[in-house]
Amino acid sequence: MLKQDSAVPADDPYPPDAWRSVAATKFRAPRLRPSLVERQALLQRLTALAGDRRVTLVRAPAGFGKSTLLAQFAAQAALPAETVWLSADEDDNDPNRLFVSLLGALQKVRLAWRQDPQVLASQVDTGGPGARAAVAGMVNALCSYRGQRLLIIVDDLHRIHDPAALHLLDDLVDRLPEEIGLVIGSRIEPGLSLPRWRARGDLGELLTADLQFSEAEALAFARANPGRALPRDFVRQALERTEGWAAGLQLMFGAVESRAAADSDLSVGRADRHLFDYFASEVLAGLPSDLCDFLLYCSILPELDPRRCAAVTGRDDSRPALQELYRRNLFLTVLEDRTPVLRLHDLFRDYLQGELALRGPEVAEELHARAAAVETVSPRAVTHWLKARRWNEAAGEIQRCAEPLMAEGGYASIERWIRLLPKEMPYEIPELAHLLGMCHWARYDFLGMRVPLELACAGYRRRGDTESLARALVMLGRSLQATGDLAACAELLREADGMAAGLNAHLRSAFHSVRAWQALADGRPQEVAPALQAMADAAERDLTTLFPAISDVFNTFFYGLPGTLAPLRRLRELSAAWTARQPVHWQVEAMAQTAWPDFWRGERGPAIAALEAQSRFLQRIEALPPLCINLYQLRCWILAASGDFDGAVAMENRNLQIVDAPEFSSLAPTWRRSIVLNVAGVYWMAQDGRALAGLMPQLEAARRPEEWPAIETGRAKVLGQLALLEGRLGDAEFQLLRARELYQRWRLPNFMGNPSVSLALLRLAQGDPEAAWADFVPVLREAMEEDAIGPFLMEPREPLAKLLALAPAVERDSEGFRNILARLASWQTHHPSPPVREKDEERHGLTDREMEVLERLAAGDSNKQIARLLSLSPFTVKRHVANILAKLAMGSRGQAAAWWRANAG
Numbered sequence: 001m002l003k004q005d006s007a008v009p010a011d012d013p014y015p016p017d018a019w020r021s022v023a024a025t026k027f028r029a030p031r032l033r034p035s036l037v038e039r040q041a042l043l044q045r046l047t048a049l050a051g052d053r054r055v056t057l058v059r060a061p062a063g064f065g066k067s068t069l070l071a072q073f074a075a076q077a078a079l080p081a082e083t084v085w086l087s088a089d090e091d092d093n094d095p096n097r098l099f100v101s102l103l104g105a106l107q108k109v110r111l112a113w114r115q116d117p118q119v120l121a122s123q124v125d126t127g128g129p130g131a132r133a134a135v136a137g138m139v140n141a142l143c144s145y146r147g148q149r150l151l152i153i154v155d156d157l158h159r160i161h162d163p164a165a166l167h168l169l170d171d172l173v174d175r176l177p178e179e180i181g182l183v184i185g186s187r188i189e190p191g192l193s194l195p196r197w198r199a200r201g202d203l204g205e206l207l208t209a210d211l212q213f214s215e216a217e218a219l220a221f222a223r224a225n226p227g228r229a230l231p232r233d234f235v236r237q238a239l240e241r242t243e244g245w246a247a248g249l250q251l252m253f254g255a256v257e258s259r260a261a262a263d264s265d266l267s268v269g270r271a272d273r274h275l276f277d278y279f280a281s282e283v284l285a286g287l288p289s290d291l292c293d294f295l296l297y298c299s300i301l302p303e304l305d306p307r308r309c310a311a312v313t314g315r316d317d318s319r320p321a322l323q324e325l326y327r328r329n330l331f332l333t334v335l336e337d338r339t340p341v342l343r344l345h346d347l348f349r350d351y352l353q354g355e356l357a358l359r360g361p362e363v364a365e366e367l368h369a370r371a372a373a374v375e376t377v378s379p380r381a382v383t384h385w386l387k388a389r390r391w392n393e394a395a396g397e398i399q400r401c402a403e404p405l406m407a408e409g410g411y412a413s414i415e416r417w418i419r420l421l422p423k424e425m426p427y428e429i430p431e432l433a434h435l436l437g438m439c440h441w442a443r444y445d446f447l448g449m450r451v452p453l454e455l456a457c458a459g460y461r462r463r464g465d466t467e468s469l470a471r472a473l474v475m476l477g478r479s480l481q482a483t484g485d486l487a488a489c490a491e492l493l494r495e496a497d498g499m500a501a502g503l504n505a506h507l508r509s510a511f512h513s514v515r516a517w518q519a520l521a522d523g524r525p526q527e528v529a530p531a532l533q534a535m536a537d538a539a540e541r542d543l544t545t546l547f548p549a550i551s552d553v554f555n556t557f558f559y560g561l562p563g564t565l566a567p568l569r570r571l572r573e574l575s576a577a578w579t580a581r582q583p584v585h586w587q588v589e590a591m592a593q594t595a596w597p598d599f600w601r602g603e604r605g606p607a608i609a610a611l612e613a614q615s616r617f618l619q620r621i622e623a624l625p626p627l628c629i630n631l632y633q634l635r636c637w638i639l640a641a642s643g644d645f646d647g648a649v650a651m652e653n654r655n656l657q658i659v660d661a662p663e664f665s666s667l668a669p670t671w672r673r674s675i676v677l678n679v680a681g682v683y684w685m686a687q688d689g690r691a692l693a694g695l696m697p698q699l700e701a702a703r704r705p706e707e708w709p710a711i712e713t714g715r716a717k718v719l720g721q722l723a724l725l726e727g728r729l730g731d732a733e734f735q736l737l738r739a740r741e742l743y744q745r746w747r748l749p750n751f752m753g754n755p756s757v758s759l760a761l762l763r764l765a766q767g768d769p770e771a772a773w774a775d776f777v778p779v780l781r782e783a784m785e786e787d788a789i790g791p792f793l794m795e796p797r798e799p800l801a802k803l804l805a806l807a808p809a810v811e812r813d814s815e816g817f818r819n820i821l822a823r824l825a826s827w828q829t830h831h832p833s834p835p836v837r838e839k840d841e842e843r844h845g846l847t848d849r850e851m852e853v854l855e856r857l858a859a860g861d862s863n864k865q866i867a868r869l870l871s872l873s874p875f876t877v878k879r880h881v882a883n884i885l886a887k888l889a890m891g892s893r894g895q896a897a898a899w900w901r902a903n904a905g
Contacts, residue, residue: 066187086102112141482670784817
């Protein structure tokens with residue numbers, strides 16, 4: 001009997017069937033035949049290795065009994081470990097699908113998930129930071145394991161050759177807590193960090209020589225073989241010819257009644273595919289013709305069960321046929337006894353498919369079509385339809401399974417399937433083009449999403465499908481805005497307004513975000529707040545109606561525009577309430593965690609606390625460039641407002657590195673210059689004219705088509721500020737007056753502040769305090785009306801104080817004025833809090849306790865020793881270690897220890 005896994009509690013929020021895009025049979029170890037030869041010495045070696053090694057690799061060519069050995073290992077009643085099983089297949093050959101399959105295997109284990117596993121999976125599209133963040137979430141859950149030892153068995157790893165998928169597994173292995181081990185079965189040496197693990201004693205290995213049958217085992221194998229007894233000399237000859245190859249022995253013993261097989265003078269002197277094919281033909285020739293055809297037809301199936309086999313073969317006796325094949329000791333393993341569900345050995349399946357191909361490609365295509373028609377696992381149905389070359393059916397199945405698959409982050413699979421269809425199909429089927437656009441959107445490839453979404457819109461228009469057209473227009477609008485084609489987006493919104501009467505409330509709500517962004521980019525700042533308020537009103541009824549329109553609202557762009565703070569705060573409250581009730585998409589949680597409302601109001605304590613929460617959120621969702629840019633910009637202004645200008649510039653330099661990275665190249669044209677404006681703002685606060693002048697080559701370059709007109713406002717403002725610092729008052733006046741005029745339409749207050757403040761400082765430099773107050777007072781009044789001092793936090797302290805001192809007595813006595821002074825004082829009389837100090841940037845967010853744990857790691861202490869020294873539980877130490885590795889983005893305790901010695905030791 002197989003060893004039973006720990007039961008999942010009835011109230012578990014993530015039940016084992018949560019991953020409907022993955023066949024449940026992938027998580028079942030093969031059942032063992034009663035006649036199976038027990039290889040106790042080999043099992044004992046494997047048990048010893050898996051007991052204390054981080055990774056145990058069982059590697060040998062096909063047919064050496066790797067899967068059988070692993071199944072025997074997992075089935076041991078006395079095994080001092082809990083096991084989970086994953087049979088890797090071709091569907092796992094990208095990071096997202098592999099991660100989802102690992103999650104599916106782990107569903108049977110009691111773990112405390114700090115984040116919904118599906119949300120974790122949705123972060124993994126390709127390799128990179130998203131995959132690392134998701135792996136960190138999985139490791140955190142594994143740290144909650146309370147058993148003695150948990151072994152994750154991954155069989156057939158040779159089927160995974162995608163570098164990004166293997167890197168994800170590599171990253172997971174390096175972060176595994178001590179109680180968790182990985183046991184791998186593979187035909188080849190996988191592309192993992194085997195040399196490094198081998199060098200430090202973390203790798204155990206069983207190789208081909210270890211799996212070769214000995215003479216005693218071959219004789220026991222022969223005795224267990226059904227049929228007549230085999231002579232000892234024949235067994236020895238078979239052992240010599242096959243070099244202890246289990247598959248070869250089984251075929252030779254199975255074909256022994258054929259004189260050709262028993263007496264043939266084989267020239268093959270080693271275990272290879274030719275030998276297998278030779279004897280497989282002998283075995284197949286010995287089967288009744290109807291059973292032979294049954295095997296050939298069913299070889300196109302990943303697993304064989306009566307229902308699928310009946311559909312493929314057209315027979316009504318599939319169950320007894322499967323039982324007969326198993327009785328004959330052919331190359332089949334049992335995954336489920338009652339149904340039954342069998343799986344062909346890869347070698348035998350490949351041989352059968354080769355024989356099937358001789359009957360013509362149309363035969364296999366028809367069989368795949370029959371299989372697809374009854375397949376209940378949608379991704380497998382897609383694969384069958386594609387292999388059947390039934391393109392319309394494949395396209396329909398892709399559309400049916402796309403939404404749940406995208407919820408798991410399976411964009412790479414969707415895109416791969418669509419690329420396998422004829423090239424003209426996305427032009428003919430708008431849903432396919434729409435899906436391709438969403439795949440690009442998931443990677444923030446705004447430029448790449450435009451063409452497929454335009455194709456989708458054209459197709460929906462031809463069909464008269466208003467509802468689908470509206471969905472595509474929402475996403476196309478964000479693409480057009482992000483790539484600077486504001487005229488095309490304006491035309492799109494006119495089309496949406498024209499069909500608004502025919503749209504449901506959900507689709508009408510989805511356009512609010514597009515309208516807000518368009519008004520901001522197109523120079524209509526007074527229209528932004530009504531659009532955001534409409535979003536808040538719609539979210540009050542049902543926040544899900546805004547997805548994916550809410551996807552970018554957590555960003556900083558809208559802050560500082562008239563009337564925007566109140567609806568943005570309300571959207572944050574609604575998102576937080578929704579997040580507390582149920583698992584949500586990361587974009588909704590990002591809105592719930594944003595700290596911008598607190599900073600823009602000038603509430604220093606709440607802003608620092610919210611920043612801590614936002615930082616913790618980013619540690620889990622670190623892949624997404626808008627989140628990183630958003631957080632680093634906020635840290636920049638908090639540091640600058642607290643007087644740490646070097647730290648502030650360092651934050652924006654991180655953002656420049658993000659947009660300059662090749663994988664985020666579509667972000668650079670739109671976002672790069674706004675980030676440079678932030679750097680210029682910090683230098684202005686520091687009154688550093690020399691550093692500001694050094695930015696001029698980047699700021700003075702002509703505006704690119706992708707950039708918004710607001711860039712001209714920021715550039716004029718910075719040119720005026722530089723001239724003011726250099727004493728060129730005439731040039732400063734020309735540029736700042738121009739900046740103020742542009743600011744009436746095109747403004748990004750959160751990136752550039754209000755140029756009227758700089759103009760007021762110019763008036764002071766010209767010796768005209770009345771003119772200075774006249775220029776400054778509208779900014780002051782707006783701050784009091786909005787109950788926000790954000791623009792003032794972006795100005796140099798002493799010059800700003802001079803402007804505030806110009807206020808007449810009646811103004812100074814007002815409650816609003818006193819409130820502004822009090823908030824400004826809170827920033828000027830305190831040092832920055834720990835979460836944003838430069839020291840803590842160097843610490844990568846490590847807490848004091850984590851630094852203590854890291855110090856002990858660097859000293860070489862084990863988890864148990866650290867727990868005793870620091871009076872912690874071993875479980876708490878495990879969690880600290882996992883958090884340390886995640887925050888430092890490192891794969892091992894040794895790397896973390898080296899970092900401590902270099903930075904803190």
